[in-house]
Amino acid sequence: MDPSDFTLGVKGALYPDRHGKHTKLKGRLETTVSFVLPSVLALVPEDVRRNLANAVLTSLVENMKHKVIESLLADYNSFKNEKKIHK
Template sequence: MEPSDFSLGVKGALYPDRRGMNTRLRGQLEMNISFVLPPVLELVLTSLVENVKHKVHGSLLAR
């Protein structure tokens, strides 16, 4: 992968959730994002990317 490239992978399932008179669409999703940072940005943004990853992961687990 070049620094200008990225990869996005998404897989999951949607299914109806029927409870009494109400029907909702529920689902599960797995998303993978891969990218290469240019060397200069890698030094600056590595901790920022890790921080965002932990916050997103934590908010998804809290649901």
């Protein structure tokens, strides 16, 4: 598969959701995936291809979600520690 046969797009935003003295961090993440299947896969029944693609994409999304959450927590902890130092 050439790199041009697979495209992953990700865009998102994080924002504070303030209610009185309490603030929650909220976010939105949109992903798009496109790929070109090798012609040999045309021999595989479409329902099998679809099920396999859904399983792979679900796994990919869960992995990405886990990594984003870990990264956000690490960034927040760094921010919190910097804020304590500067007080």
